[in-house]
Amino acid sequence: MRFNNKFDLNLLVALDHLLHLRSVSGAAARMNMTQSAMSNALLRLRTYFDDELLVKIGRRMELTPRAEVLKDSIRDLLVRVDWAIASSAQFDPAQSDRCFKILASDYTLVTLIPRLLARSEALAPGIRFDFLQQVQRPERALERGDVDLLIIPEEFSSKLHPSEPIFEDDFCVIAWSKGKYGRGKLSRQDFADASHVVMRPAIAAQSLETHYLEQRNTNRREDVSVYAFTALPHLVVGTNRIATVHRRLATAALRSLPLRIIELPIALPVLRQRVQWHRYRSNDAGLLWLRKLMHEVVAELP
Template sequence: MSNLRNFDLNLLLAFDVLMQERNVTRAAERMFVTQSAMSHTLHRLRQQLDDPLLVKTPSGMQPTDRSLALVAPVRSLLLEMERLLEPPQAFDPTTSQRRFTIAATDYMEFLLLPEFSRLIEQTAPGVDIHIKRTESVFPVTPLENGSLDVVLGFASVLEPPAQLNCEHLFVDQMACVVRKDHPKIRHAPTLEEYLAAGHMLISRTGSQVGVIDEKLAELGLERRINLIVPHFLSAPLIVAETDMILSLPYRLAAQFRRLVALKILPVPLELPNYDLAMIWHPLREKDPAHCWLREQIMAIGRNIDATAIAL
């Protein structure tokens, strides 16, 4: 490796041309330099390789055994370097059999996957998608080593490191749902009505404190949480059969309302909107396949963002 550090790799291209032409003047013309500059380059090559390389004879300049032995390896190396420096091939989703791995919350799965799966099935039938759950610790290493392509979720919850790329997908805001024939809550609840009711909480970690509870605590208030579940799947069915209130992002509530008889109502608290984002590592920024994946996700995000939140 010490020899490589001391060798000027730019000389290899000149060596290749000199061996093809075996003439300094013609080699200079091909390299677009002066004959004097090419003679100087040949001198440097001789010094670095400790060999005459080309020797003048009555029939012209002839290569030494050392230079002949280097011709094929140098040509192979230059061709490989040329291949490496070529722009990456365009990604063709119709023929690709690539597998993408995405970390996402079940919220993102619920909103994105139906449309995303339909799009993949129609436009990229050979592409496989693997969805993994997001972890409490942000997966920087999997993004860096390529075992994970993108992370999807609430930007404020994920808190990705600053060195990663983050793209806004859409916004959401907190709402609440009750069964359609709820005996007490027929319209937007007051704060008193909201606190008087029993509540259901979706908590993946099992925590009894959510963003609403943190806001209530600031006001010196609290609500009673009757039921905590770790997943979204059972939530709408439970709410439809009880008098509990479930507070959750509006866009998810709208999907629940399509499944069971629920009413979507505003939460009687001033809460910030949610920013839903996609995070990826800059190492994959220019990869054509990765660019295609991100564009599909962003297109779905734009469609979701265009759907108004009606509370």
């Protein structure tokens, strides 16, 4: 296929890899081409756009201003073409070997996903899943086609793509059952004075409970910070520290750790998790099936 009888649309794929990898050798390897063939493709692209696109600065390749403008537009176009070709009104889960890529937190992995996997294995034994770590601006992962679905808090979902509520949870405090807070209620002053273990999410500058607490003019001593929700219960055991966590995570940890669940002395909003997909994929039969399955599994959660 040609554009204006000058531009081979196959070069768009090469351009996409070049702009995202910023490497001729990396783009060549991704497309299973020789480095000389990719260099020739870059030369043709530079001629067509009358721009260097990639320039060497020191030991790195950087994008020109024109290339920065092209980068997201080219990826969006290729994703739309790929989905238009690959999409089908038919999806047979029992026969499919499709791999669903889902961006989700480790909290979601230990609460919702085990039940989802058990149910999907019974209905669709060939289906595969690739769960990816949360990142800043997760909607870009959707737009680049890197993931099929996001499972994220409502506050972090994008207004540019459709989403739907999947489940809710509230917050509580956990403490070592043999420690300072192993008995009795937790006052607001106790909460402020205690040493806290907190989670710093990759998806945002601060966690939801930190945001909620700041809105209520409540401070806490954040003495230990980690990058995973599931680490929090383990890190309060054997100490007098406490952690504010999702109740479902606390309940799961209680089965194997000497913990106590304590009610928060400050009322916080509930966590509302949403599942989100690209606006071009609302009719993807496979994603429709998977979203329906998620709702069925959530309905059975305690």
